[in-house]
Amino acid sequence: MTDTPPPGHGDGKPDASHRMERLAAVRPRLLSFARMQLRDNAMAEDAVQEALMAAIEKDDSFAGRSGYETWVFGILKYKILDGLRAQKRQGRWQPLEAEPDDDTLDRLFQQSGHWHRHERPVSWGQPDAILESDHFWQVFDACMIALPDNVARVFSLRELMGLSTEDICREVGIKENNCWVILHRARLRLRTCLEKGWLKEE
Amino acid sequence: MNKCREATKLMSLKQDRSLTFQERVSLKLHLMMCHACRQCDKQFTLLHEVGSRFEADIEKSTETDHTR
Ligand SMILES: [Zn+2]
Numbered sequence: 001m002t003d004t005p006p007p008g009h010g011d012g013k014p015d016a017s018h019r020m021e022r023l024a025a026v027r028p029r030l031l032s033f034a035r036m037q038l039r040d041n042a043m044a045e046d047a048v049q050e051a052l053m054a055a056i057e058k059d060d061s062f063a064g065r066s067g068y069e070t071w072v073f074g075i076l077k078y079k080i081l082d083g084l085r086a087q088k089r090q091g092r093w094q095p096l097e098a099e100p101d102d103d104t105l106d107r108l109f110q111q112s113g114h115w116h117r118h119e120r121p122v123s124w125g126q127p128d129a130i131l132e133s134d135h136f137w138q139v140f141d142a143c144m145i146a147l148p149d150n151v152a153r154v155f156s157l158r159e160l161m162g163l164s165t166e167d168i169c170r171e172v173g174i175k176e177n178n179c180w181v182i183l184h185r186a187r188l189r190l191r192t193c194l195e196k197g198w199l200k201e202e
Numbered sequence: 203m204n205k206c207r208e209a210t211k212l213m214s215l216k217q218d219r220s221l222t223f224q225e226r227v228s229l230k231l232h233l234m235m236c237h238a239c240r241q242c243d244k245q246f247t248l249l250h251e252v253g254s255r256f257e258a259d260i261e262k263s264t265e266t267d268h269t270r
Contacts (some may be wrong), residue, residue, distance in 0.1 A: 013265075026260055029217065029256075029259070029260050030260070033225055033256060049249075069260045069261045070257060070261050073242050073257060073260050105207060108207075109205075109206060110208040112205070113205025113206060113207040113208060114205065114206050114207075114240050115206050115239075120238040121239070121241035121242040122238075123241055123242060123244075124241070124244070124245060124248070127244070127247075127248050127251070130248065131248070131251070131255045140252065151213060158218065159249060159250060159252055159253050160252065160253045160256065161215075161253070162253055162254075164218075165218045165219065179218075180214070180218060182213055183214055183217075183218060184210065184214040184215070187210075187214050187217075187246050187249055188210060190249060191242065191246070191249065192243045194230040194245075195245075
């Protein structure tokens with residue numbers, strides 16, 4: 001009596017029961033990623049659910065070239081883009097023209113163009129150690145939530161989804177120049193928020 | 203161009219497109235002189251790495267789960 005080896009065995013593809021376990025294990029991280037992007041809990045839940053379903057359905061198309069979770073993450077990114085487009089169609093986006101009354105820069109810099117003394121960036125230590133820290137990610141999450149929706153959207157399309165500014169312009173419907181202005185402000189606001197929320201407590 | 207405000211613009215921009223020669227030089231000169239902006243530059247770079255780090259951690263999240 002010989003057992004035939006399960007199909008796909010040995011190529012790094014997890015078997016069915018193992019796969020469900022791994023999907024369950026990765027779900028919370030996928031959800032926190034989707035939340036940062038979509039900024040709507042129900043939509044984030046839906047996007048993750050759809051991604052997990054698609055992963056189970058399209059199981060055969062997982063080639064094992066990347067890790068299994070990375071592959072699922074890739075599916076989620078498409079679902080998030082779908083979700084963002086739906087939000088846009090539903091008119092849920094505020095206009096993305098940089099608000100003329102945005103005072104981000106004036107709060108950080110003196111008239112002379114130098115940092116206000118109490119806003120001057122200080123060292124955060126080693127990047128690797130920072131990114132290892134769970135606390136950093138908690139603060140990052142909170143700081144993302146604190147950003148205005150439209151600013152956070154552009155930032156996360158760029159830095160979390162890895163889209164080029166050219167693609168973002170097409171997706172969001174703004175000029176590239178405007179995109180750079182928004183990203184500049186988003187980065188300044190995030191770094192300020194991170195430094196205040198995180199270094200003080202660490 | 204030696205104002206911090208302008209320098210942070212270039213630090214941000216360089217995460218999104220390559221800087222022109224002139225932009226690179228003026229940023230470099232400013233960073234040589236300005237400690238605060240050097241920190242800001244590192245932090246923008248860190249923010250740029252957050253996405254790939256998140257992705258790498260996703261792969262690891264289940265590994266740690268197995269060893270639990
Ligand atoms: Zn400076």
